[in-house]
Amino acid sequence: xxxxxxxxxxxYWRSSCSYRVRIVLNLKEIDYNTVPIDIFKGGGxxxxxxxxxxxxxxxxxxxxxxxxxxxxxxNIMQYLEETRPQKSxxxxxxxxxxxxxxxxxxxxxxxxxxxxxxxxSRFENFVKENQESIKLExxxxxxxxxxxxxxxxxxxxxxKYCVGDDITLADCCLIPQVYNARKFxxxxxxxxxxxxxxxxxxxxxxxxxxxxxxxxxxxxEFKTHKI
Amino acid sequence: xxxxxxxxxxxYWRSSCSYRVRIVLNLKEIDYNTVPIDIFKGGGxxxxxxxxxxxxxxxxxxxxxxxxxxxxxxNIMQYLEETRPQKSxxxxxxxxxxxxxxxxxxxxxxxxxxxxxxxxSRFENFVKENQESIKLExxxxxxxxxxxxxxxxxxxxxxKYCVGDDITLADCCLIPQVYNARKFxxxxxxxxxxxxxxxxxxxxxxxxxxxxxxxxxxxxEFKTHKI
Numbered sequence: 271x272x273x274x275x276x277x278x279x280x281x282y283w284r285s286s287c288s289y290r291v292r293i294v295l296n297l298k299e300i301d302y303n304t305v306p307i308d309i310f311k312g313g314g315x316x317x318x319x320x321x322x323x324x325x326x327x328x329x330x331x332x333x334x335x336x337x338x339x340x341x342x343x344x345n346i347m348q349y350l351e352e353t354r355p356q357k358s359x360x361x362x363x364x365x366x367x368x369x370x371x372x373x374x375x376x377x378x379x380x381x382x383x384x385x386x387x388x389x390x391s392r393f394e395n396f397v398k399e400n401q402e403s404i405k406l407e408x409x410x411x412x413x414x415x416x417x418x419x420x421x422x423x424x425x426x427x428x429x430k431y432c433v434g435d436d437i438t439l440a441d442c443c444l445i446p447q448v449y450n451a452r453k454f455x456x457x458x459x460x461x462x463x464x465x466x467x468x469x470x471x472x473x474x475x476x477x478x479x480x481x482x483x484x485x486x487x488x489x490x491e492f493k494t495h496k497i
Numbered sequence: 498x499x500x501x502x503x504x505x506x507x508x509y510w511r512s513s514c515s516y517r518v519r520i521v522l523n524l525k526e527i528d529y530n531t532v533p534i535d536i537f538k539g540g541g542x543x544x545x546x547x548x549x550x551x552x553x554x555x556x557x558x559x560x561x562x563x564x565x566x567x568x569x570x571x572n573i574m575q576y577l578e579e580t581r582p583q584k585s586x587x588x589x590x591x592x593x594x595x596x597x598x599x600x601x602x603x604x605x606x607x608x609x610x611x612x613x614x615x616x617x618s619r620f621e622n623f624v625k626e627n628q629e630s631i632k633l634e635x636x637x638x639x640x641x642x643x644x645x646x647x648x649x650x651x652x653x654x655x656x657k658y659c660v661g662d663d664i665t666l667a668d669c670c671l672i673p674q675v676y677n678a679r680k681f682x683x684x685x686x687x688x689x690x691x692x693x694x695x696x697x698x699x700x701x702x703x704x705x706x707x708x709x710x711x712x713x714x715x716x717x718e719f720k721t722h723k724i
Contacts, residue, residue, distance in 0.1 A: 342598070378606050393623075398625065416554070
């Protein structure tokens with residue numbers, strides 16, 4: 271396929287929501303081009319008039335595919351699942367499907383929004399002293415709350431992966447959130463079920479290729495991929 | 498049906514995530530019993546050991562149905578859509594489905610988590626002065642950011658409702674968020690598309706019956722239903 275016709279992923283290397291979508295694209299073996307959006311440069315390229323036309327929420331990722339622009343990461347993942355059912359990432363059983371969506375939602379609504387760059391930066395504005403340590407405390411709190419619950423859920427649901435022994439959308443949400451947890455210095459040993467699943471996933475080629483350190487817009491000093 | 502066999506919705510009258518699920522149950526004409534969880538009483542009944550067994554995330558809502566407990570509001574809504582396809586709340590067209598999910602996700606991940614009771618209370622702990630006005634500023638900021646984007650999305654997607662002329666899951670997320678916006682004194686006139694859709698929905702019997710003021714656990718002084 272002519273590379274100009276490939277799907278275009280507007281992505282930032284370290285954005286966990288971009289990372290989720292990259293994993294799904296890789297698992298489904300969909301070739302795509304990355305359009306890097308630097309969420310820090312000049313106050314954030316996602317706030318430009320051009321990008322606002324792509325996503326009024328002024329967030330990455332956005333995927334241009336099939337002649338349309340799809341935004342909101344879980345929506346993109348579900349769109350890919352509906353339109354590219356090869357290498358399915360959703361179980362057929364209705365209760366297992368609910369479990370996958372439950373885990374995705376715990377991360378996507380209960381953890382990630384509270385510790386993303388935009389929210390933590392805004393939070394910082396309200397803190398008068400010890401900004402760095404209080405920012406860390408805020409982010410860690412929400413990750414630990416969410417991961418404690420998730421670790422409990424996995425006791426019943428997990429096999430090799432989050433729900434049984436097949437990779438699902440839940441796993442595609444989990445690994446980027448684990449990356450964020452490490453960035454915020456959360457001790458992952460408190461979450462044994464979650465760590466065990468993560469270990470199985472992180473060396474999978476589709477997950478490895480989607481890792482922030484392996485993205486074209488990753489600065490040289492972060493290129494050493496440490497899982 | 499014996500009322501003890503009805504689905505049980507663990508719900509708090511003013512929780513917008515409980516409100517979403519109530520709307521879907523009503524639209525699909527599924528009888529259910531409400532089990533009130535008071536998220537303020539004694540520090541919050543959702544933190545009790547009993548409730549933690551139901552939902553490790555220690556949040557409402559949770560729905561006991563078909564012999565299982567389903568948690569996370571959008572997941573519950575999607576589970577009901579999959580298992581009770583009558584009065585469908587998802588379009589058949591794949592792009593319209595993506596638009597419905599996009600709007601749900603804008604609210605469920607981009608707005609609601611940042612202004613819910615748990616997050617605003619925790620935020621308050623970090624603010625040393627003018628707590629009430631700063632809490633309001635924080636909540637309003639995220640609602641206005643999200644509603645500005647949503648109003649723009651609706652320019653293209655809305656008919657009578659959020660996506661075309663049929664009620665979808667997007668509408669079931671919208672109305673509870675509009676309720677929260679009013680609670681936080683956001684001027685809705687800045688969002689004309691969104692206000693127009695809300696006006697069509699708010700008098701619908703399924704939405705009216707799901708309104709916080711019409712719940713069994715609503716205190717007497719809030720029973721006067723003002724839309």
